[in-house]
Amino acid sequence: MPILDWFKFTNRSVYSLAFAIQRITGIILLFYLCLHLIFLTSLTDRTGETYESLIAVTVSKQFLLFDILLVLCGVSHGINGLRVIVHEFGFVYEYRKVVIGFAFFLVIVAWLYASYVMYCLVGG
Amino acid sequence: MVEFRIRRFNGDETYWESFEVPTRRGMTVLEGLYYIKENIDSSLTFRASCRMGICGSCAVKINGRPKLACETQIASVGNKIILEPLDNFTVLKDLVTEFEGFFAKHKAVKPYLIRSDVSYEEPKELIQTPSELRNYYIFTLCIKCGACYSVCPAAATRDDCLGPAAMMAAYRFCADSRDRGEDARISIASKDLAVWRCHLAMECSEVCPKKAEPAKAIQLLRRKTAVNAIKSILRW
Numbered sequence: 001m002p003i004l005d006w007f008k009f010t011n012r013s014v015y016s017l018a019f020a021i022q023r024i025t026g027i028i029l030l031f032y033l034c035l036h037l038i039f040l041t042s043l044t045d046r047t048g049e050t051y052e053s054l055i056a057v058t059v060s061k062q063f064l065l066f067d068i069l070l071v072l073c074g075v076s077h078g079i080n081g082l083r084v085i086v087h088e089f090g091f092v093y094e095y096r097k098v099v100i101g102f103a104f105f106l107v108i109v110a111w112l113y114a115s116y117v118m119y120c121l122v123g124g
Numbered sequence: 125m126v127e128f129r130i131r132r133f134n135g136d137e138t139y140w141e142s143f144e145v146p147t148r149r150g151m152t153v154l155e156g157l158y159y160i161k162e163n164i165d166s167s168l169t170f171r172a173s174c175r176m177g178i179c180g181s182c183a184v185k186i187n188g189r190p191k192l193a194c195e196t197q198i199a200s201v202g203n204k205i206i207l208e209p210l211d212n213f214t215v216l217k218d219l220v221t222e223f224e225g226f227f228a229k230h231k232a233v234k235p236y237l238i239r240s241d242v243s244y245e246e247p248k249e250l251i252q253t254p255s256e257l258r259n260y261y262i263f264t265l266c267i268k269c270g271a272c273y274s275v276c277p278a279a280a281t282r283d284d285c286l287g288p289a290a291m292m293a294a295y296r297f298c299a300d301s302r303d304r305g306e307d308a309r310i311s312i313a314s315k316d317l318a319v320w321r322c323h324l325a326m327e328c329s330e331v332c333p334k335k336a337e338p339a340k341a342i343q344l345l346r347r348k349t350a351v352n353a354i355k356s357i358l359r360w
Contacts, residue, residue, distance in 0.1 A: 005211070005280035006323075011188030012275065015326035019277065084324050090343040096326065 154193035180269030190271035210274035233294035238305025263296035272328035288328035288338035
């Protein structure tokens with residue numbers, strides 16, 4: 001199936017890995033967006049009980065791991081996307097190795113910081 | 125002895141076959157293929173011509189990566205060499221793939237100087253400064269081996285995608301100060317299966333045996349195309 005070539009990164013460079021990550025995180029974020037919209041439909045219940053009950057389940061220590069992974073998807077998709085936009089306009093192409101290294105570094109730093117904040121917020 | 129494991133195709137089925145090849149220092153993968161053809165199995169089919177990395181005929185997948193067989197020394201690969209035809213091309217036989225479509229795409233971008241003042245009766249010199257030459261020189265190094273096209277994720281999903289080599293050729297002539305055919309090429313490059321189809325995986329530049337940077341050319345062509353589109357909207 002040709003579309004599986006999008007996720008082929010063995011014997012390929014770090015750029016293909018970044019490309020595959022961009023696609024995978026994009027699909028995960030789309031899936032999350034659908035869930036998020038379903039979640040928000042609970043607001044149609046004017047009493048707010050449905051929303052509060054869902055919040056009680058999702059904003060918890062048990063859900064923290066999923067939230068942390070979701071943030072990793074969002075941060076990597078966003079920062080890697082910015083890297084792609086910069087190159088797509090023909091800028092800093094010669095420094096692409098440095099740029100991709102810096103982008104991955106930013107992903108790790110932003111992800112760790114966001115994870116720490118979320119951990120503190122759920123009372124860790 | 126080195127094992128050559130080759131993915132073969134006889135027109136009906138694909139199968140793997142292994143050959144033991146005696147090697148010597150400095151021997152290339154292409155020489156190994158010639159040894160097999162001349163001494164073990166004359167039906168083995170592969171494409172080769174110049175044997176010195178100029179014609180681009182012998183590009184195959186060597187241990188998973190597209191490379192020129194004539195420029196790859198066996199010692200640099202290891203004791204087991206896995207050879208496959210290039211991806212994203214139709215396999216005709218063994219390691220030989222169909223290149224007609226690839227060359228047709230190259231031809232479609234008008235890869236030649238376009239000028240209205242050409243006169244064969246009174247030819248005139250087209251002067252160019254070294255800095256003008258540097259604007260496009262690296263993109264002239266393409267040998268049309270197809271390595272870039274074989275790793276392009278856009279070409280993997282759509283056969284009619286223009287591909288990196290053709291788009292690099294388009295930019296090479298657009299960036300040439302002697303050329304006057306930019307508008308014609310931009311209209312070809314601005315189609316959805318050309319520059320806007322590129323996903324910027326940048327693998328084409330990584331596998332290019334001549335380090336010709338097709339991914340850079342595509343992005344520069346994309347910028348040119350975008351500027352051209354904005355200008356046409358503003359009627360500037």
